[in-house]
Amino acid sequence: MTVDLRELAGQRLGRLREALAGAPFDAVILTTPESILYATGYRSVAGPLFRAHRMAALVTGDDCWLVCPAADTAPAADAGMPEDRLVPFGRFYFESALGSPLTDMSDRHPDLPAALATAVGFAGRGLRYGIEGLAADPLLGTAAGSSAGSPGRTSAEGSAGAAVDATQWMTALRGPKLPGEVALLRHAARLAEAGVNAALDAAGPGITEQELAGVVAATMVAEGGEPRFVVATTGPRSALADAHPTGRTWQPGELARFDVGCLYGGYYSDIGRTAVLGGPDHRQTSRYAAILDGLDEQIALAKPGVTAEELFEIAMETVRRGGIAPYRRQHCGHGIGLSIYEQPIIAPGTATALEEGMTFCFETPYYEIGWGGMMVEDTLVVTADGVDLFTHSPRALPVVPA
């Protein structure tokens, strides 16, 4: 599978600029790693490792700056960011015998707000700024909000009055995916599915949760996936929702539940599968049929114009009609992309309508303490008149020979 990541980043930036032309602001400041990756093509290795790691991207109609730690400047330049569009902060040293500007990235600003203020100065203090995450972190407005104090401008709301929150705007933009994004998501989902299939092929009486998870992870990495969560739980532990695998062995007659995902090219997968060791009993079979019917009804209904809450309602009704009671869920699926959960969530009260190109995980898990847990979670893209599934669950409960 080959997608040119740099070309895709250019396409995403193009889509962002198209949207910016119709936005209630002139420029947008992105503050989540996923939106920054969307706009710049740069994914930081250090970002997920350090809670305090922060970056920002400032995008105008015809320019783009990356505000980042000094250590991120060289890999960001390698990923395609022009060196004169990097606005670094903090201390880190690159050397060069050739006079590279990257040798001068250290100690330019003490922290992100100071560097962001410089980037705002480059872009123009007179611009109206949209800021991702502004409502949750009003301090972000201080750097951009100084625009209101520039000559010839006044603001009734003071120095930060010119900035508005762009979180929802960016969320909506990232919903419908470009073909290259769909290709990466499809591949990530297939790596996860191949991992579960390989684990079931390797399974038998006495295999441990950790061994099952190991096969899943090995299958993902063999084709370039980066495992991000591998829930492989057996027997009563399958009821625990998200739990790390242990040394517990899978016993005949028990369920095993998989909820696994990896990154591929920065895009997430998240799929769920349930299996049983040896012939299933009636309760396992009937409950599996109920949750699968709920999922299948979602899949059958989904197309542009259908709302998230309609999908939620049909899933809940179908599972309950199948005999699982009580059946309570806060959601029955979610968007997926550069983030593992993206808007819209398939939840009550979410009136957002599906659009062509949106990518989702649909799921109807059931967790019963003391008995076990079951789920099938499939990933798909919304097409002009329905959906295209990335994953291909068996429609019967998979049985591993005991």
Add this chain to the structure above:
Amino acid sequence: MTVDLRELAGQRLGRLREALAGAPFDAVILTTPESILYATGYRSVAGPLFRAHRMAALVTGDDCWLVCPAADTAPAADAGMPEDRLVPFGRFYFESALGSPLTDMSDRHPDLPAALATAVGFAGRGLRYGIEGLAADPLLGTAAGSSAGSPGRTSAEGSAGAAVDATQWMTALRGPKLPGEVALLRHAARLAEAGVNAALDAAGPGITEQELAGVVAATMVAEGGEPRFVVATTGPRSALADAHPTGRTWQPGELARFDVGCLYGGYYSDIGRTAVLGGPDHRQTSRYAAILDGLDEQIALAKPGVTAEELFEIAMETVRRGGIAPYRRQHCGHGIGLSIYEQPIIAPGTATALEEGMTFCFETPYYEIGWGGMMVEDTLVVTADGVDLFTHSPRALPVVPA
């Protein structure tokens, strides 16, 4: 390698309580995932996946509560937390035919601050609280600070006056490791080292960075490691510090630089290695000798009582004396444990002295744009009179046949 993770969690909690007996507060509220894992033994699957995921642990001299999302309650109970010591917030449903209290964890509190206030009520509003992260997030004091308003108590500083920041206190506590922690860190480091060795064994002309990284990751997962970063960069890309591997092929005469780590039982590894494809040239050999000498001088000097800044100074002096100029670094190593970077950092101005049981990564990387990058990073534990290395770098620059 077998360490009973639940037994180790009990030992860590015991050490925490011993320290609490001499602390300037009666109880501590922990707010980082790593410190919460330290005290409770619970590691959330969802935590690293969702930026907004939050938990807290409240530890007194004889009790411990976990404040967590409702979805985390069942896996936390499975990890050993008593159900009546879970204080949940948010919406998530577990069912049970047996009347498990876990069915009633949903919608108990709207958010973490509300749940934390309840936990403080359970522990006692009259207690003096230390709070990890209070200085960075003063709002945390609101939940615990209500203690100052309890009957019979007054505070000159108002309602949040009773709480003090416990960040440094917890950092110091987590520095010296228990034997079980050392065993897990040693194993994690060996998985990383085995990964690089396997990649070099598999390497030859035409192998790509992604293929090298794939072998590293596969080796880690084969023995239960969770890969967290796999930097495998070749030629000029080896100078980029932390960068994701690409499809670039390793060419004869070029350097490859590895900086890789995984989790094992919740503990991190982080090691670095450099190799060359085909016979090295003089500059590669001499610079490698310089950075290795800097590392080896740190290793030779390290023992209880030596300070972090002394280690930094000897590393910098040695590398510079070896002919690399300019050689600039913000640090030459760091503590490692449940976090990838722990205090003390081997940096100028850090007067913290090494103690027996502390675990470190020592490193002397050199990044020259246009030429390449080199590093050797070893991991070790401080012993009574020196150090015990977890990793065993070759002391000569590894050469892969071209």
